[in-house]
Amino acid sequence: MNLIVVKNEAAVIERLKKEIEDRAEEAVKTRGVFRVGLSGGSLVNYLSTAIQSMKVDLSKWQLFFCDERFVAENDSDSTYGVYKTALIPKTSLKEEQFIWIDLSGTVEECAHDYEKKILKEFDMEQAVVPRFDLLLLGMGPDGHTCSLFPGHKLLEENHKLIAAIEDSPKPPPKRVTMTLPLINNASCCLFAMCGEGKADMVKKVFVDKEPLPAGLVQPTNGDLICILDEAAGKYVKQ
Numbered sequence: 001m002n003l004i005v006v007k008n009e010a011a012v013i014e015r016l017k018k019e020i021e022d023r024a025e026e027a028v029k030t031r032g033v034f035r036v037g038l039s040g041g042s043l044v045n046y047l048s049t050a051i052q053s054m055k056v057d058l059s060k061w062q063l064f065f066c067d068e069r070f071v072a073e074n075d076s077d078s079t080y081g082v083y084k085t086a087l088i089p090k091t092s093l094k095e096e097q098f099i100w101i102d103l104s105g106t107v108e109e110c111a112h113d114y115e116k117k118i119l120k121e122f123d124m125e126q127a128v129v130p131r132f133d134l135l136l137l138g139m140g141p142d143g144h145t146c147s148l149f150p151g152h153k154l155l156e157e158n159h160k161l162i163a164a165i166e167d168s169p170k171p172p173p174k175r176v177t178m179t180l181p182l183i184n185n186a187s188c189c190l191f192a193m194c195g196e197g198k199a200d201m202v203k204k205v206f207v208d209k210e211p212l213p214a215g216l217v218q219p220t221n222g223d224l225i226c227i228l229d230e231a232a233g234k235y236v237k238q
């Protein structure tokens with residue numbers, strides 16, 4: 001694992017930008033498309049800032065969601081809704097490039113439908129696990145990542161790539177999330193975190209290696225990168 005501590009949030013964003021640029025360039029050069037999974041929370045701001053000065057061909061990007069809350073798009077909790085207002089207008093990205101989650105059925109139906117959409121975009125049959133070029137991840141103060149929460153049975157899911165959760169301890173309770181088999185098949189899983197509020201959990205997960213959800217992100221054949229500012233990384237020995 002590559003644990004990187006930089007001075008402050010601006011430096012985290014700069015480092016994040018460089019990592020994304022390199023991986024996007026490589027993916028586009030080899031496959032003509034860059035497939036990236038987005039998280040909600042603080043990541044939206046980091047990416048929206050970083051993307052504005054990136055030297056990349058955004059038309060070759062396909063953007064997926066690592067998780068989504070089961071709320072209307074105009075609800076402030078909607079991850080797609082937030083990206084639509086905070087990211088799209090600042091870039092040349094088009095809405096069609098986002099593989100958004102159709103929330104019109106039950107949360108179970110939504111998860112199933114999103115899994116089918118992902119397999120279709122990767123041109124894959126069921127039972128084959130797609131390989132994202134990059135998953136941009138955050139971590140909550142309880143060690144959750146995506147919508148995978150400590151002690152939840154979804155951590156043991158080994159069949160579905162996308163699952164529904166109806167009892168998220170963090171509101172809103174209903175969500176759709178990537179599961180560990182899909183996450184851990186990515187070429188790169190990248191956490192970006194800032195602020196002292198993350199420091200204790202960063203220590204537990206990435207230094208002491210407690211088996212909390214974010215610590216179960218261990219790409220089987222890919223890179224794991226964690227970019228922290230000095231406050232979030234205060235217990236990390238460099």
Ligand SMILES: O=C1O[C@H](COP(=O)(O)O)[C@@H](O)[C@H](O)[C@H]1O
Nearest residue numbers: 039040041042043138139140146
């Ligand atoms: O609920 C969620 O929280 C995590 C962490 O968010 P942050 O604001 O602490 O960065 C986020 O990664 C996930 O996508 C989201 O649904």
